[in-house]
Amino acid sequence: MIKRNAYIDFIKTALGRSRAVALLGPRQCGKTTLAQELVDIHSPNYFDLEDQSSLIALADPKSVLEPLKGLVVIDEVQQRPELFPVLRVLLDRKPLPAKFLILGSASPDLLRQSSESLAGRLELIEMGGFNLAEIGQKEAKMLWLRGGFPLSFLAKNDTDSFTWRKSFIKTFLERDLREQGIDLPSVTLHRFWAMLANSQGQIWNAAPIASSLGVSEPTVRKYLDIFTGVFMVRQLPPWHVNIKKRQVKSPKVYIRDAGILNSFLELKSEAEILRHPACGASWEGFVMEQLIRSLELDHVYFWATHQGAEMDLVLNKGGRMYGVEIKRADAPAMTPSMRIALEDLKLTRIAVVYPGKKHYSLHKKVDVVPFDDILGGMKGVLFR
Numbered sequence: 001m002i003k004r005n006a007y008i009d010f011i012k013t014a015l016g017r018s019r020a021v022a023l024l025g026p027r028q029c030g031k032t033t034l035a036q037e038l039v040d041i042h043s044p045n046y047f048d049l050e051d052q053s054s055l056i057a058l059a060d061p062k063s064v065l066e067p068l069k070g071l072v073v074i075d076e077v078q079q080r081p082e083l084f085p086v087l088r089v090l091l092d093r094k095p096l097p098a099k100f101l102i103l104g105s106a107s108p109d110l111l112r113q114s115s116e117s118l119a120g121r122l123e124l125i126e127m128g129g130f131n132l133a134e135i136g137q138k139e140a141k142m143l144w145l146r147g148g149f150p151l152s153f154l155a156k157n158d159t160d161s162f163t164w165r166k167s168f169i170k171t172f173l174e175r176d177l178r179e180q181g182i183d184l185p186s187v188t189l190h191r192f193w194a195m196l197a198n199s200q201g202q203i204w205n206a207a208p209i210a211s212s213l214g215v216s217e218p219t220v221r222k223y224l225d226i227f228t229g230v231f232m233v234r235q236l237p238p239w240h241v242n243i244k245k246r247q248v249k250s251p252k253v254y255i256r257d258a259g260i261l262n263s264f265l266e267l268k269s270e271a272e273i274l275r276h277p278a279c280g281a282s283w284e285g286f287v288m289e290q291l292i293r294s295l296e297l298d299h300v301y302f303w304a305t306h307q308g309a310e311m312d313l314v315l316n317k318g319g320r321m322y323g324v325e326i327k328r329a330d331a332p333a334m335t336p337s338m339r340i341a342l343e344d345l346k347l348t349r350i351a352v353v354y355p356g357k358k359h360y361s362l363h364k365k366v367d368v369v370p371f372d373d374i375l376g377g378m379k380g381v382l383f384r
Helices: 005-017 031-035 052-057 061-065 083-091 108-117 137-146 158-179 186-197 206-213 217-229 258-264 270-275 279-294 336-344 378-382
Strands: 020-024 046-048 070-075 098-104 122-126 233-236 252-255 301-304 310-317 320-326 349-354 360-363 366-370
Touching (some): 005 020, 005 031, 005 122, 020 031, 031 070, 083 098, 083 108, 137 158, 137 258, 137 270, 158 186, 158 258, 186 206, 186 217, 186 258, 206 217, 217 233, 252 258, 310 336, 336 360
Parallel strands (some): 020 098, 020 122, 320 349
Antiparallel strands (some): 310 320
């Protein structure tokens, strides 16, 4: 069993300063398993809204929840959005006899309801699948192939993992999205998702996708926002700086879980990934997700100009700007884009992450960092 102690610590710290905590993330990422380490599933303080008995018990939510003390868990809270006004009343009691941990699959409706009803009372924690810090650097290749969903990563073999992910995609489109009020044809959404996978890491362009699906550009933008809202897709926003050059204004789009991406690309082994034309884009997205989580970054951007200069990741920390380039190359060298970014963005440092083993410098502000070092030494290299 892989322990996810960091999330336990995050939740306990958040509960220490907030009246309620929402643990949000995609289906099957491990939220329920984590919550059961804090409150026993058979406790009267645990409610699973996919369990009929919990739904019946919460028919009159205020009378059921009001007497409870300690920590109360409500799982799959998006099933009952009408609970949020009740929770607001309960969280305003003084003294406060109970705090609430609510779990949800991050539907847009859930985020909207929570922000409107529990403003100032609720702290949000985003949870994903397994990451490098949890599984260890030695298993990085398996994480890249199978992705971070626990049942995929822990499968007996690659074939079982691939089969699980195919089934997950089908169930997610046909059932899970519908349960969250997203009633769109699953075949259309599957085609859209597959198109995103085949354009991994590219700048968003609605026109060719809309044309292929036979729908309008605002409609495919809606599809993109749906998948972003359920944490299946990451829209990496562009960074803008006051310079004379024309800068890219559309986001880059990534499938967040490497295993899901590989399923759409029909890649069943590491060898198949390495031979595929999308290998570089796949590795870029995988490394980016690990960096975001290992560096605990809340806001990340990319930067690009129409003249061709670009930076994979741009970070603002402590009033200083930093850049990260992700290169699937044996020995990355200094590029014109890096020089332009250093000057135009006034970057303090650039870290170039690559799959090799040697750490070396390209410039007094540019270091090449092995991927194997991102857990232990990335903060020291970038933010020194």
